[in-house]
Amino acid sequence: MHVMVEVVGEDTRELDVESGATYADLLAACDVSPHEASVLVDGQPVPEDGEVSAERVEVLRVVKGG
């Protein structure tokens, strides 16, 4: 499956993932920890252990500090 992953504020990558891959797998492919980012599908956060079903996702990094 072909997925466009936009790491917000950074870059957009096109990834090919196997069926059954999770959103956590997309994060791993972008070298982003699931503890420092949320995955959004159509602007809605999704659980990282969910199976990828969207062709386009956004990765929103947590901003440290105040």
Add this chain to the structure above:
Amino acid sequence: MDCDRCGEAAVMHAAYSGAHLCEKHFRHSLEKRVRRRIREDGIVPETATPEDPVTWLIGLSGGKDSVVLTQILAETFAEDPRIELLALSIHEGIEGYRDESLDAAESLTDDLGVRHETIAYAEEFGVRMDEVVEDDPEDMAACAYCGVFRRDLLSTYAEEFTADLLLTGHNLDDEAETALMNFLEGDVAQMAKHFDASLGPLDERTLTDRHVPRAKPLRDVPEKEVALYARLRDLPAHITECPHASESFRGEIQSLLYKLEEAHPGTRHSIMAGYEQLARQAARNVDRDRGYASCDTCGRPTTGDRCRRCQLLDALGA
């Protein structure tokens, strides 16, 4: 993925507990953890009455953590006449960055009807962080100067406003990083200080007569969940990283914790559970031989001859 509690679409998965939660139940869960922490730390004194309320000063930077803290405290205690909330923002003299987050702080406190005050390093100390990082007389990271100055002003203004408690938005990741740093640096004295300053239940802390006690009600909540909460509630949080952020050791520890947490979900929680017990023991031992003196220059409590703030201001020629 559905919510464990109601079957709606889940917005998050907490690997450390196994929970999948929808927006509504995630919000409830986070708020419950914050309120439980407030109870466990015993920060609402039994002596507080509507006639004789306590004042809580919130350190409000306008970033996600302090915005979420302010929102939840305001909602929890809006109807409680025993608690008066006051938010304090500090402008460190970081062009652009801090101006925007202060707008967020202003907008939030307006919405919530919470009194809000802003102070600046420039007026208080005659320095601005943009210049401090250029000058850098001590050859340190920006955060090392900034942290000393910020803590000093929070304490000073907590006293100025006769606050009974100073609250900050530190989250679980922040605290687990600090715990691990203290451990790896072998700094048992710092663990004891941490316990007495903010970690221990209020009635177990000693030497607090020297400083206004602190509390961190978000310290059981992972950073990512704080960010998610701010986003789901569309709170006016400022989301840009400080241009001077450069704590390299903390950054290393953060990466290490992310890896550990992935391999062993719950690591941050267990680090804190154990650290708190160690810090408690350390605080009990250290109390016997620790003494505070007054800074030769400004008179504030310090463990040496001069406080760190005065040393740094001297080095900066301020």
